[in-house]
Amino acid sequence: MINLDGKVAIVTGAASGIGAVTACTLADAGASVLVADLDAAGAVRVAAKIAGSGGAATAWEVDVSDDAAMEAMVAAATDTYGGLDILHNNAAASQLAGQDHQLEDTTVDLWDRTMAINLRSVMLGCKHAVPAMKARGGGSIINASSGVTHGGQHRETAYAVSKAGVEMLTKTVATQYGRFGIRCNAIAPGVIFHDAIRNLVPPADKRIFEEYTLLPRLGEPEDIANAVAFLASDLAGFITGQVLTVDGGLHTAVAFDAAITAAHSEPPA
């Protein structure tokens, strides 16, 4: 399996969903993990779970949009484990999604809060991780983007734009710090069903996702966690500046083409 023995990792937004599973996967692969989240109690639960199965983890409360807090988070990893090799900038303001509408209904407050939690956070994570990684001769940063960047969105204006920013930031960090051995990539999940959202998705929407996903099943947090572990590991030693799409093909096929094909294959009324 993927080997991260001796590496030190930070996962933000690690108290729930994809981040929680990724923290466990990185720990299983041998990394020591700082489990960082605004939800301190949740972070403690995930760290305890890792420790319970023999891994090394420490819970850390952080607001990823806060410069000083992000600097302290990186310092916590280097103080506790002696350095930093892997940063997974995963936290996002899922809690704001319900207020993120079409452009005409997008408030400045919602826009600014989304950008702070989804994009400023990634800039701050990279900014403070780079010196720590330089000190180790390199490292791997993995940013959470989303399949929404594949095309224009009808809703969630701020979220989509924040993720496009994450992708450009990823390429910029790769370009500026590759020479120091620091790789920076993003992962673009399609739709990932995990406990926090499983019951929030209406069955009709779930059926649409099932129809448009090219593989026989929907995505699970483990699918993203495995991709993060790969990008974190030396197996991906020459991959940098990339966006790895992990969506079962959700964004590969031309959607209207499927609709037209379906329309033509329907028996005449």
Place this chain on the structure above:
Amino acid sequence: MGLVDGKVAMVTGGASGIGAATSKTLASEGASVVVSDLNAEGAESVARAINAAGGTAVGVRTDVSDPASVQAAVAFAVKTYGGLDVLHNNAAAFGADVIMQDFNVVDIDLAVWEKTLAVNLTGALLGCRFAVPEMLKRGGGSIINTASVAGWLAEDTRVAYSVSKAGLINLAKHVATAFGKQGVRCNAVAPGVVVTETSKGHMSEEWINGMKELHSTPRLIEPSDIADAVLFLASDLSRQVNGHVLTVDAALSAHLPKVEG
């Protein structure tokens, strides 16, 4: 435990460069590997090295541009190892008579264009054509096409090569779309400049140094870097990755050139 334990893999163009590295990597992670190449001796020598290192492999002569030859190679894999789970469509016409004669649209000889597309692109179509039915019998599989950053970035020359690589990217998306629901994944890996024994022959020292400048990491890409990416795409770690182009180019295509001054 290996990442591809128990899987059967076929690598085309497996006798040298990236294909040889992939064959070795897949074998060392537990796959039985059919090393397929026009260069039979080279394929067998890679297979021998794998077996000597404790892995399982066999070499087979294949001309990927010939349907009967590809069909026979897939049948040989199935007969030898009981099925097929992974296909790496990697062969490319890299002979000096082809790649060194691949110019711009005005100057290219049509025979060079046709040869390039026949091996690089039709070769992969044929691989998919004969591998997919075998993979469906196993409930799924993973196909990886070796594309290139040249598949979406143009040069002022090598039109046939770039167009073949663009085709390989869409071929991957097509197969992903057509057979994903039945469990067959198809992705592409897009290397930047990889220094291999063959490519060293075509590239001047000066050109290689220029390329080093354009890649963002401290060293140039080696065949094993691409092999590791193929390993990921072949393995179940990537089980939800389908129709994707995984670029392994040290950010060559991620940035604008830096001009001093």
